[in-house]
Amino acid sequence: MKTLPPALAAHYALGSTTLAYALRIERPDFRVYGFTSADEPIEFDNTLYQSSQGLNISSLEMNSGFSVDNLELSTLDDGTLFTRVDILGGLWRNSKFTIARYNYEALQDGFEVIMVGTLGEVTLGNGMVKVELRGLQQFFQQPVGSVVSATCRARLGDSLCKVDLNPITKVCRVGSVIDKQTFIEDFNPMPDGFFENGTVGFIGGTCNQMRAVVKSHTSNTFTLQLPLIVQPEVGDYFVATAGCKKRYLEDCIDKFNNGLNFQGEPHVPGIDKITAIVGRRGTTSSNGGS
DSSP states (O other), rough: OOOOOHHHHHHHTTTTEEEEEEEEEEEEEEEEEEEEEESSEEETTTEEEEEEOEEOOOOOOOSSSOOOOOOEEEEOSSSSSOHHHHHHHTTTOOEEEEEEEETOOGGGEEEEEEEEEEEEEEEEEEEEEEEEEEEEEGGGGGSEEEEESSSSOOOTTTTTTTSSSGGGGEEEEEEESSSSSEEEEEOOOOOOOTTTEEEEEEEEEETTTHHHHHHHEEEEEEEEEOOOOSSOOOTOOOEEEOOOOOOOOIIITTTTGGGGGGSSSSOOOOHHHHEEEETTSSSSEEEOOO
């Protein structure tokens, strides 16, 4: 059960209130941003809530069951905060947020937390940014459990896989650029295919903090699954982590020497084998004869 600060509850009871919303966003890179719907900025709990962005929050729809709480906020876009490169580059993806309500005439009354969750879709408009906010019930909409699979169900380096990512993570440098999707590395060459299905994360430069999945890695040439928003430049540094195609023999054993932790069933027969009709001498038949 929610407990309101006594002074704020008393203000609610007045009927005529001076309330505003405060939004706190923490990005995956641990940068924190604050916005308020009031006319004046405020500082609360070591976070500065700016009013210049013109925060506007749609009507809150809260549910008592497991359906997802969704709402939309919009802010003015002056090109300094919600940049196109940062949004399309994924820097705001999966950011945590907290929405609270407060009395802007008396901050000492305290804050009432209305909703917490993660950011959803971010849409750029003409001088405006719209952000979808998703409540914690969103996690209950995701499937839980595993199914039989010939390939590994673990993610490289997680608690099930247990592969140490440090030895297979390298600092690399862009030696030459072909386009936004393809570039050649000249600092830390590795065997062909080592980084295929892996990830790259840029450090500084025009692509700072951008991450991408590697489609192919041949002769020190990196080809990404999708083009970057901006083209990297010669001399840009990035961190590359080896990739795994989740195969038992080629990857788990030969590449990572990790066969004991393989999270799949590579020897389970396929559906054709399972459903085939066995003949008199052990051969299979498709017409049902014996």
